[in-house]
Amino acid sequence: MDGVNLNASYDAGFVEQVQQESGQNMSLCYQCGNCTAGCPYTFVYDIPVSQIMRLVQAGQKRRVLECASLWLCATCESCTTRCPNEIDVARVMDVLRHMSRRQGFAARRPVKVFWDTFLESVRRHGRVFEAGLLASYVTKTGRVWTDMDLAPRILPKGKLKLKPHPIQGREEMEKIFKRFEARGGRS
Amino acid sequence: MTEATYAYYPGCSGLGTSIEYDSSSRAVCRALFMKISDVPDWSCCGSTPAHTVDHVLSAALSARNLALVESMGLDTVVTPCPSCLTNLRTACHRMEDAAFSAEVNALLDTPFKGTVQAKSLLQALIEDVGLEMIAASTVKPLTGLKVAPYYGCIMNRPPELMRFDDHENPVAMDRILEAMGAEVVPFPLKVECCGASFGVPRKDVVAKLSGRLLETARELGADAMVTACPLCQMNLDLRQEQASRAVGTHFEMPVFYFTQLMGLAMGVAEAELGFDKICVSPARALSLIGSPASKPEGRKATSGGQA
Ligand code: SF4
Ligand code: SF4
Numbered sequence: 001m002d003g004v005n006l007n008a009s010y011d012a013g014f015v016e017q018v019q020q021e022s023g024q025n026m027s028l029c030y031q032c033g034n035c036t037a038g039c040p041y042t043f044v045y046d047i048p049v050s051q052i053m054r055l056v057q058a059g060q061k062r063r064v065l066e067c068a069s070l071w072l073c074a075t076c077e078s079c080t081t082r083c084p085n086e087i088d089v090a091r092v093m094d095v096l097r098h099m100s101r102r103q104g105f106a107a108r109r110p111v112k113v114f115w116d117t118f119l120e121s122v123r124r125h126g127r128v129f130e131a132g133l134l135a136s137y138v139t140k141t142g143r144v145w146t147d148m149d150l151a152p153r154i155l156p157k158g159k160l161k162l163k164p165h166p167i168q169g170r171e172e173m174e175k176i177f178k179r180f181e182a183r184g185g186r187s
Numbered sequence: 188m189t190e191a192t193y194a195y196y197p198g199c200s201g202l203g204t205s206i207e208y209d210s211s212s213r214a215v216c217r218a219l220f221m222k223i224s225d226v227p228d229w230s231c232c233g234s235t236p237a238h239t240v241d242h243v244l245s246a247a248l249s250a251r252n253l254a255l256v257e258s259m260g261l262d263t264v265v266t267p268c269p270s271c272l273t274n275l276r277t278a279c280h281r282m283e284d285a286a287f288s289a290e291v292n293a294l295l296d297t298p299f300k301g302t303v304q305a306k307s308l309l310q311a312l313i314e315d316v317g318l319e320m321i322a323a324s325t326v327k328p329l330t331g332l333k334v335a336p337y338y339g340c341i342m343n344r345p346p347e348l349m350r351f352d353d354h355e356n357p358v359a360m361d362r363i364l365e366a367m368g369a370e371v372v373p374f375p376l377k378v379e380c381c382g383a384s385f386g387v388p389r390k391d392v393v394a395k396l397s398g399r400l401l402e403t404a405r406e407l408g409a410d411a412m413v414t415a416c417p418l419c420q421m422n423l424d425l426r427q428e429q430a431s432r433a434v435g436t437h438f439e440m441p442v443f444y445f446t447q448l449m450g451l452a453m454g455v456a457e458a459e460l461g462f463d464k465i466c467v468s469p470a471r472a473l474s475l476i477g478s479p480a481s482k483p484e485g486r487k488a489t490s491g492g493q494a
């Protein structure tokens with residue numbers, strides 16, 4: 001880990017904002033490490049979840065909002081369930097993702113692109129169209145479909161539908177997203 | 188307008204990748220006289236992606252469906268999918284807060300009044316139908332089959348929100364499978380994450396996490412794993428070869444939905460249970476299931492070499 005000059009980069013507004021949006025009292029975290037110990041994704045995180053909690057306390061906005069861990073957290077709720085101080089850690093991770101998105105820190109992360117593509121599918125059809133989602137993800141990332149080995153397994157099962165299941169309330173769905181955008185994200 | 192007791196929310200995967208979970212769930216409900224009726228014109232709950240964008244948006248996508256349940260005149264919606272369940276329950280819970288609820292309803296054409304609760308199908312089966320009735324409905328016991336029940340990470344967590352079963356060692360599926368004659372191994376990774384929705388963008392992560400689950404189930408001598416989640420089933424079954432490669436072995440572990448095995452034990456027609464939709468052939472596992480008369484000791488001889 002690089003050294004961080006905590007005093008120079010302390011951002012009090014950031015701490016306040018995380019607390020307000022997540023409804024959690026960040027100062028309760030005493031760094032016991034339970035969340036990290038139970039987190040199944042620590043092996044791919046650049047910063048373990050307990051250290052993210054610490055960096056939030058220390059007002060290290062940039063370090064936190066730039067980190068890859070935010071996009072690898074599966075919201076498995078292990079951290080939240082096991083925190084001795086009843087901090088909803090998974091919710092904090094969610095809120096950090098919201099902030100990271102809004103402030104443009106994560107535009108090209110593959111996981112984020114995948115999630116965004118998923119929501120576009122929901123917006124357009126009302127329900128997720130799995131095959132379409134896959135195709136559009138591949139187009140967007142320019143990655144070839146790396147799951148070629150799965151094709152002969154899943155295609156004969158007839159489970160990957162090649163047409164969407166549009167709902168009648170498609171306009172209603174579009175309005176939900178439009179109104180959300182008009183509001184400019186979270187108030 | 189409806190005779191149903193429960194509104195039923197299949198979830199998007201129920202139309203595609205987990206179609207056999209959906210059809211077997213419906214068959215089990217019918218066999219147990221649980222009256223369900225589909226939420227009319229239901230839409231996607233937004234799943235994980237929505238809550239990573241914004242909590243109001245996420246709640247709105249769920250609340251559209253909850254308002255539809257209100258329009259059916261029902262107060263309980265059941266869903267087989269734990270991810271849908273989490274979103275529906277989270278929306279119900281957060282919308283108890285008037286300010287939050289107002290923000291959500293401002294995005295909707297029809298506001299959600301807050302009169303609905305969401306349950307997993309598993310919870311409704313065990314709490315409302317009950318183990319006795321389930322046991323009594325068994326006509327073809329699962330005797331001879333040794334299973335590792337896997338609940339996935341969010342069916343029971345966080346406990347304050349899900350309020351069902353034990354959050355470290357859930358037993359609902361264990362009890363049902365036992366009541367229907369299966370042998371249940373004490374599976375220690377019941378609530379560990381399988382890799383969730385990272386299959387496409389980070390299949391290395393799924394291969395590693397699912398590989399660990401498959402390996403543990405095999406070490407315990409399970410003939411099959413049993414799941415209650417479309418994503419878990421897909422990661423463990425469809426991606427089993429990828430997991431095999433990641434762990435440097437070759438798994439051949441069939442992964443059932445618990446409703447498929449329930450249906451089988453209740454004598455539901457196999458066409459409705461969709462065993463042919465499973466990628467890793469369940470033929471061997473199914474062949475182990477004996478008639479009520481056959482004794483469990485018989486299985487050792489037939490199942491042999493699975494180290
Ligand atoms: S478990 Fe809770 S108190 Fe312990 S390090 Fe994690 S957030 Fe802090
Ligand atoms: S919710 Fe995220 S941070 Fe918490 S344990 Fe699960 S993967 Fe790790």
